[in-house]
Amino acid sequence: MYDTEVAVVGGGAAGLSLAHRLCAPPPGARSPRVTVVDAPPGPLRPPERTWCYWEAPGGEYDxxxxxxxxxxRVHGADGAQVTGRPGPLRYKMMRSGAFEQLVGARLAAAPAADRLTAVVEDVHALPDGxxxxxxxxxxxxxxLRARxxxxxxxxxxxxxARTTLLQHFHGWFIRTERPEFDPTTADLMDFRTPQPDHGLSFGYVLPLGPYEALAEYTEFSAAPLDEAAYHRALRHYLAEVRALGPYRITASEQGVIPMTDARFPRAAGPRVFRIGAAGGATRPSTGYxxxxxxxxxxxxxxxxxxxRTPAPPPPHSARSRxxxxxxxxxxxxxxxxxxxFFTGxxxxxxxxRLLRFLDxxxxxxxxxxxxxxxxxxxMLRTVAELPRLRRRPPVRHTPARSAPPPTGRRPPDDDPAA
Structure with a gap:
């Protein structure tokens, strides 16, 4: 006897997307009873965050x-710019709260969907569920028993894994006193930042209007920085590289995304599957x-x-991996x-073509x-080396402190690092 046909553990992008698609079958198909189990507010539920992706206009979340x-636009370390239009694709930015509100409303209107709140401690396999x-x-x-x-x-x-790097970042939503941004152009990578000894760093600016933008400092390296180091890097980027005038910080976000060639098992039991980042959905070379x-x-x-058996397919092809x-x-x-490398x-x-390649x-x-x-x-030398490398558990790193770059200006009064 089952309480529900499908249980979805976690109410983030992967869990809500799956529940909504299951409850919106094509004509003639059956909609299963779906129950989403989400964590209560607290440390197990992440704060609001930003998701970016590219696709043609007219997407279901537009x-x-x-x-x-x-x-x-991409800025090389030498300051040279590369600007292009990826049409018919557009680069899109969505806040997780808006996505969860939209899909949550769709699920609330679906007669076959239920939502529960609990801290899930275990998923125990049964003979047929x-x-x-x-x-x-x-x-x-x-x-909660499910098929x-x-x-x-x-x-x-x-x-x-043979290699594990971290994509770690800290971003500020800022508002300037003067119109500093071109709302038609996103700065995807700006390599005019001080580069670490191993890996890379770049700035990232997504304009929300002439006076507003999300500005982030990002590194690909072995260990994250402490918060003060991110603040120094962002102040340096905005003041010295971008030469912005006065601004105030209205919100912030921070994250760490593993970039690894590990193999992510998608099955945790005969009828238990992992989805989302836990199922290998993160693209190792970009973090998207x-x-x-x-x-x-x-x-x-x-x-x-x-x-058919609803086993998740590999999120990325063997050639891409x-x-x-x-x-x-x-x-x-x-x-x-x-x-x-990326500038080239x-x-x-x-x-x-490059965006399609990255996807x-x-x-x-x-x-x-x-x-x-x-x-x-x-690259060919690395291809020849890979078969000889052993896969090892990744090393856990404590936050590293980077040397403070020169800032050239006092941070704004509401800067959390001031």
Whole structure:
């Protein structure tokens, strides 16, 4: 006897996307009873965050986008600019709160959807299903039996890998006194930041209007920084590199995204599957996750509605994962200069093709042509080296403190680092 046909553990992008797609079947298909189990407010529920992705106009979430851009710009370490239009694609930015409100409303209107709040402690496999076990906010016991369970909770530890870097970032939503930003153009990567000894760093500016933008400092490296170091880096970038006038900080966000060539098992039992980042949806070479989550959940729901086993497909192709493994190893070993590598790609490859490549949507012939715009010898040396490297559990790092770059100005009064 089952309490629900499908249990979805976690109410983030992956869990809500899957639940909504399962409850919106095509004509003639059956909608299963779906129960989403979400963590209560607190440390297990992440704060509001920003998701970015690219697709053609007219996407299913366009109505709740914070902004979108049809012009992208990259600044090389030498200051030279590369600006292009990736049409028909647009670069899109969405806040997680808007997404959760939209999809939550769709689920509330679906007769086959239920939502529960609990801290899930275990998913126990049964002979023909699984049981989700947890604790409710009132201290009660949750026992939810389901025929299928899809678990999007973060893994307790990353799987063994040949290379693991971290994409770690800190961003400020800022408002300036003068019109400092071009709302039609997003600065995707600005490598005029001080580069770390291993990995790379860049600034990232997404204009929300002439006076408002999300500005982030990002590193690909082995360990995150402490908060004060992020604040110094952001102040330096905005004052010295961007030469902005006075501004005030209206909100902030911070995150760490593993970039790893680990193999993420998608099955945790005969009828228990991992989805989202826990199921390998994060693209190892870029950290982007949202678009892969949409592909993954769309494929799961399609299989279910067609009466097939709804096992998640690989979020990224074997060829994409190999190319990512090569890039991560080349960056980590210092064989390539990360800023020069990415700048060279944007200079030499049409922007629309490059974005499709970064999303795993290019053909083999296109991949080979893009490879000619990379440092060929170091990359081939890394390809030959990979089979000899052992996969090891990633090392846990404590936050590192970077040397403070010169700022040239006093931080604004409401700067949290002031």
């Amino acid at each position: 109505g709740v986008l914070a902004a979108s851009w049809d012009r992208l 699984a049981e989700v076990r947890g604790v409710t906010p009132e201290g009660g016991t949750l026992r 299928w369970v899809f678990d999007s909770r973060p893994l307790p530890a990353l799987p063994p 996750t949202f678009a892969a989550v949409q592909r993954q959940t769309r494929a799961i729901a399609s299989a279910f509605h067609q009466g 190999l190319m990512d493994a090569v890039l991560l190893r080349a960056l980590d070993s210092g064989r390539i200069d990360g800023a020069d 790609l944007f200079r030499g490859v049409p922007m629309e 795993g949507g290019t053909r083999l012939r296109e991949d080979l042509s893009i490879g000619l715009h990379t440092p060929v010898r170091p």
